[in-house]
Amino acid sequence: MTPDVDLTLRPPGRHPLRDRLVVSDCSLFEAIAVRHWPGAGPLLPRLSRAANHGVLWFATAAVLTATRSPRARRAAARGVASLALASATINTLGKRTVRRPRPVLDPVPVVRRLKRQPITTSFPSGHAASAAAFVTGVALEARGWGAAVAPLAAAVGVSRVYTGVHFPSDVLAGAALGAGAAFAVRGLVPPRGQPPPALPRADAPALPDGTGLVVVVNKGAATADRMGALLDALPGAETVECEPSEVPGELEKAATRARVLGVCGGDGTVNAAADVALRHGLPLAVLPGGTLNHFALDLGIEDIREPVGALRRGEAVRVDVGRFSAGATRGCFLNTCSLGVYAELVRERERWAHRIGGWPAGVLAALRVLRADRHPLRVEVGGSTRPLWLLFAGSGLYHRMGLAPARRYDLADGQLDVRVVHGGRRPAGRLLAAALAGPLSRSPSHAAVRVRRLSLDGVAPGTLLAYDGEVTRVEGEVTFEKLPQALTVYRSLPTG
Numbered sequence: 001m002t003p004d005v006d007l008t009l010r011p012p013g014r015h016p017l018r019d020r021l022v023v024s025d026c027s028l029f030e031a032i033a034v035r036h037w038p039g040a041g042p043l044l045p046r047l048s049r050a051a052n053h054g055v056l057w058f059a060t061a062a063v064l065t066a067t068r069s070p071r072a073r074r075a076a077a078r079g080v081a082s083l084a085l086a087s088a089t090i091n092t093l094g095k096r097t098v099r100r101p102r103p104v105l106d107p108v109p110v111v112r113r114l115k116r117q118p119i120t121t122s123f124p125s126g127h128a129a130s131a132a133a134f135v136t137g138v139a140l141e142a143r144g145w146g147a148a149v150a151p152l153a154a155a156v157g158v159s160r161v162y163t164g165v166h167f168p169s170d171v172l173a174g175a176a177l178g179a180g181a182a183f184a185v186r187g188l189v190p191p192r193g194q195p196p197p198a199l200p201r202a203d204a205p206a207l208p209d210g211t212g213l214v215v216v217v218n219k220g221a222a223t224a225d226r227m228g229a230l231l232d233a234l235p236g237a238e239t240v241e242c243e244p245s246e247v248p249g250e251l252e253k254a255a256t257r258a259r260v261l262g263v264c265g266g267d268g269t270v271n272a273a274a275d276v277a278l279r280h281g282l283p284l285a286v287l288p289g290g291t292l293n294h295f296a297l298d299l300g301i302e303d304i305r306e307p308v309g310a311l312r313r314g315e316a317v318r319v320d321v322g323r324f325s326a327g328a329t330r331g332c333f334l335n336t337c338s339l340g341v342y343a344e345l346v347r348e349r350e351r352w353a354h355r356i357g358g359w360p361a362g363v364l365a366a367l368r369v370l371r372a373d374r375h376p377l378r379v380e381v382g383g384s385t386r387p388l389w390l391l392f393a394g395s396g397l398y399h400r401m402g403l404a405p406a407r408r409y410d411l412a413d414g415q416l417d418v419r420v421v422h423g424g425r426r427p428a429g430r431l432l433a434a435a436l437a438g439p440l441s442r443s444p445s446h447a448a449v450r451v452r453r454l455s456l457d458g459v460a461p462g463t464l465l466a467y468d469g470e471v472t473r474v475e476g477e478v479t480f481e482k483l484p485q486a487l488t489v490y491r492s493l494p495t496g
Helices: 016-034 042-049 052-066 070-097 126-143 143-162 168-189 224-233 243-255 267-280 292-299 305-313 341-356 358-373 429-437
Strands: 201-203 213-218 238-242 260-265 284-288 315-326 329-333 336-340 377-382 384-395 399-400 404-408 414-423 447-453 453-466 472-492
Touching: 042 143, 052 070, 052 126, 052 267, 070 126, 070 143, 070 168, 126 143, 126 168, 143 168, 201 315, 201 472, 213 224, 213 243, 213 267, 213 284, 224 238, 224 305, 238 243, 238 453, 243 260, 243 267, 243 329, 260 267, 260 429, 267 284, 267 472, 284 305, 284 358, 292 399, 305 315, 305 472, 315 384, 315 453, 329 472, 336 341, 336 358, 336 377, 336 472, 341 384, 341 453, 384 453, 404 472, 414 453
Parallel strands: 213 238, 213 260, 260 284, 284 472
Antiparallel strands: 315 329, 315 472, 336 384, 336 453, 377 384, 377 453, 384 414, 399 404, 414 447, 453 472
16 A cells, blocks of 8 residues: 555646655655564664654763763764754754655554654654764764764664654655764864874883883872773883872972873873973873863873873874963963963862863853953053953964864964954953954954964953963963973874
């Protein structure tokens, strides 16, 4: 029996190709409906129900996140973001644009039918869109995980025809829209899967069994399994676990007896280790152990295996270091340094992070800081006083990834990426405009330039300065400068 599809809405012969496609679609649906599929009877209907409201994909994302692999976690986040965009597009545009009725269930065996039939229109398949969006998003960040999830996504698509709730063309269209949503998300936030940046090579000792390596571990960021894997790979290495407040002192002690200084923690901990390594003339081994690990990721280090291999072979590169000074207050930065709104945001985020977690704290901090009634920072630049909402100095050019700068491709370019948001009534609109404009731009509300050195004067006492996630207070004259290729860091060298 052929499904009840109205082919008489237009005069016969007016759209012969469309009519043939509709007939073929209906015929394929009927062929699938009447065919016996061994083993599929109890499985596909359950799988179709499990994918309702994205529950199956949220559970899969939770499994990926539980692996503790940074790439798997990013893949899970990208998959969920792609699913959200696909679902929103399907529900607001797709279902309302093409009001196609659902297939007639007569040819579908009762045992296959869903207990609750969908009441929305048939075209396109929301389940197929969500499945394709999730698996494509995962694959764009981590191909291996994408290949592992792909059969599950394909089975969900097939289940929608098998249970009689969609025509095959509904599923194909939904899958195409879902994949398109994943690529749209990639356009906003490109994946981290690019090759590590090419950097100047550096001479560094090879430590085949780790003898001579002293690793200071921030217990507030690192996990025990990372250290277990390190000692298994480099049994001669020494590890020192300490509380966050003890990290600077333990780094100083480690530097007196180490051939290579190692550090496991987040960007703030790595910053402290880089400062000590510079002063003692030691190469640095970075083992990412924080939440974001910006420096390690920009260096091309995602997990412990990469620096372990480089330590064994004695492979290292030279990277730039940024430095700031304000009277007796001095420090270095490997990622960013800033004055103004962002420094306040960092302080507010740290106040809440231990209570509600890093990401929720960041959102809450942004809302509190941007909504507060405040005045811009006033500084003297080149002899004239200017109001500023934000001054951002990056160690190397930050390329735009969506609405904010977030990725560097050269950690040894010898330049500071300086971005300024000029003062105005409220910071939110100007900050958004600056983020959208990207690097090397100028407008009445913001500017971006690349320089080797920058000096400000007239900074009010108690002004907050944020550097690599840490916060300090400065006043008077504040100077930012670049130290080209000052730090030696272990990282595998490209072959060939």
